[in-house]
Amino acid sequence: MYQAGGDELKPDPGVRFTTEPADLVALEGEPALLPCAAAAARAVRLSWRHSARGVLTRDHTITISDLYRRQLANGSLVIEKMSASLAGQYQCVAAVDGVGTIVSKTATVFLAELPTIAPGPRWVSGPAGGALLLACAVSAPPRLALRIQPAAEPPDRRVYGAARLQHQPPTLLLNVTWLRNGAPVVLEAGRVAVSGSGALELDPLRPRDAATYRCRVSLARRPHHYVTGPELEVRVEAEAGSEQPPRFVATPRELTVLEGSSVTFDCAAVGSPKPEMTWLNNGVEIDLSDLDSRFYRWGCGSLRVQSARALDAGAYTCRAHSRLDSADHTALLHVQVTSRGP
Structure with missing residues (x-):
């Protein structure tokens, strides 16, 4: 022609x-x-x-x-x-x-439909002065990415060049709030915050934090259309008076996400002296000080993976260590790659 x-x-x-x-x-x-x-x-x-x-x-x-x-x-x-x-x-x-x-x-x-919230433990405990992380195990609907609002995490970093994906997955926007003894939790800068997974972080934990908590998940711009998670009792122990090895109070869970989605692995540990938190990917320590990396730490020890790629799939280990001992907990990340053919 x-x-x-x-x-x-x-x-x-x-x-x-x-x-x-x-x-x-x-x-x-x-x-x-x-x-x-x-x-x-x-x-x-x-x-x-x-x-x-x-x-x-x-x-x-x-x-x-x-x-x-x-x-x-x-x-x-x-x-x-x-x-x-x-x-x-x-x-x-x-x-x-x-x-x-x-x-x-x-x-x-x-x-847009409300996700499900997986059941978890009925109670958690931690010493006063330590950190505590309350998980809200939101499960994304098939073929959708999740973004939690309002999360206290810093804005996602800009991704340039070959690392930038041309196709971003469809994203379901959710609001996550927490209830304490039936009343909304008041967030406190630097101590009480909601992570990108919807978890509530209390750091440092105080005696007055002892209560019953529930997370509430709603669709963005639809605050009256929500689902509420199971009750979770928080018990506050006496502040550690002697040296204690690291002990996990929250551990990461296995996650499956679409390529291009961002995801947070929750993790927190206590001990005396206070344990240092590091992360490993397939046994290799992740450099969390690299400001150009898509991996960064949030809060007391959680890991944020921004715009996950297929090559990011694998085993992620949260390591809490002090001069007394170390403790590891590993979870798998699965990254689903979808084609957009005609």
Whole structure:
């Protein structure tokens, strides 16, 4: 196929996408936008397909009479009010008369739903003056990344060059708050904070912290739509009066995340003298002083892995050590790599 170009004929480049839709998460009742644009030497007609499940075909074409979705003049698709029936797979279709038809990469639209909270211990204890970490074991829905708000962790570091992922996973935004004897916990800078996993850190632990705690998880911008975790009793022991070897009061758990997601391994230990906390990846100590690294420590001993890659999968060991002894606890990180083919 050729097109006229001055005094000579040039090969027709056909049709190509300049913008393709990406996976996204939308709250029920709120709008969502799926962008699409294509270029060709001739006029391009854009249309959309949707299927709640299964392979997309021309039988899944969204018509102009659709009551819940509207195609903009630039070809992008707007979901007016998100609902469960509008979730699923979407494709943009570009057609040019005399040239052909192409379909975009498949984008999945997820309805934001509350995650589950795994059960944990019924009580935890630690000495006054030490650190204590209360886990909120939030499990991400399949194929979604989680971001906890408000977390006291520093903002994610910028990633440049080859380390930067071109495709970021769809992210479910959650608010995590904690209740103490049924009333909201008041966060205190430098002592009471919520981590990127939703855990509550008390450092240093004080006698008045003895109480019953529960974490509450809600969808972002939907504070009245929440799920509450099981009760967890905190017992405060007398401050250590003699030397004691390191003892874990919180340990990391096995995690599975999508490539590009950030994740926090919770870990805390007590002892006298106060133990130092280090982390190992597959037996090799991680340099947590490198400011350009995607790995950094949070709080009293937790590890943050920013924008996880497939090569980050493996065994992560939290090590608490002092001149008296050392203690290790290892958990696995699984990184799922998803392809975005048509």
